[in-house]
Structure formats: C-alpha cells, structure tokens
Amino acid sequence: MHEWAFAEGIIKTVEEEAIKNRFKKLSKIYIVMGELQGIDKDIVSFALENLKKGTIMEKAVFEFEDEEMEFECRNCGFVWKIDRNGDIDELIKESIHFVPEAAHSFISCPKCGSKDFEITKGRGVYISRIDGEL
Numbered sequence: 001m002h003e004w005a006f007a008e009g010i011i012k013t014v015e016e017e018a019i020k021n022r023f024k025k026l027s028k029i030y031i032v033m034g035e036l037q038g039i040d041k042d043i044v045s046f047a048l049e050n051l052k053k054g055t056i057m058e059k060a061v062f063e064f065e066d067e068e069m070e071f072e073c074r075n076c077g078f079v080w081k082i083d084r085n086g087d088i089d090e091l092i093k094e095s096i097h098f099v100p101e102a103a104h105s106f107i108s109c110p111k112c113g114s115k116d117f118e119i120t121k122g123r124g125v126y127i128s129r130i131d132g133e134l
C-alpha cells in the first residue's frame with residue numbers, strides 16, 4: 001500500500017537525521033503534509049506506530065501538521081492562498097488534488113488575473129523538526 005511505503009520513507013529519513021544530529025533517543029517528530037498530497041493520514045499514522053518498533057523513535061510521538069495550498073503568480077509575483085470559506089468548492093479542490101494542473105482552469109491571480117502561476121505549497125510532505133535526547 002502506498003501509505004506504508006510512504007511511512008517507511010519517513011522512518012528512514014528520520015533515522016538518517018537522527019544519526020546526523022547525534023540523537024540517542026527521539027521524543028517527537030513533526031511531519032508537514034500538504035493538503036494536495038493524496039495520502040491518508042490515519043493509515044500513515046498507524047503504519048508509523050508499527051514501523052517505529054525497534055528503532056530510535058520507538059517512544060517518539062508523531063505530530064502531523066497540514067500545509068495549505070499556496071500559489072505564486074509568474075506574471076506579477078503575487079502570492080496567495082485560497083479562501084477556505086469562499087471561492088473554492090470541494091469539487092475544484094478534488095480536481096486539483098488529482099490533477100494539479102487543473103488548478104489553472106479554475107484559478108487565476110487575484111491581483112492581475114493571470115493564469116500563469118505556480119503551486120508553491122501544499123503539494124509536498126516533509127519532516128519539519130525532530131526532538132530528542134543527545
């Protein structure tokens with residue numbers, strides 16, 4: 001399953017970071033997940049709880065943070081987010097989720113109206129911080 005492979009990737013990355021930072025034991029791991037990432041957080045969380053056994057993060061807690069989509073206009077440089085309570089409906093969000101390029105048919109720069117923009121946030125997953133004992 002995709003989520004398990006994903007969780008394995010997190011464990012491996014955290015282990016490498018722990019070695020690099022000379023941690024002996026980890027207590028907390030912060031994972032940022034973009035909302036456009038098509039991954040089930042509950043399954044990842046379950047997978048991590050299983051995979052962490054016998055590793056340096058056996059006693060660690062995984063903390064997930066959501067990252068909202070953010071856009072940057074290539075024409076005027078304006079950076080914006082989508083208003084959660086307004087201009088975007090779930091269907092559009094779904095479409096962007098599966099085909100990020102679809103964003104260009106639904107969204108344009110609020111400042112200059114250009115459809116030439118980049119999705120700069122909300123697509124990736126990364127470990128933002130690890131806490132532990134040296």
Ligand SMILES: [Zn+2]
Nearest residue numbers: 073076109112
């Ligand atoms: Zn613009």
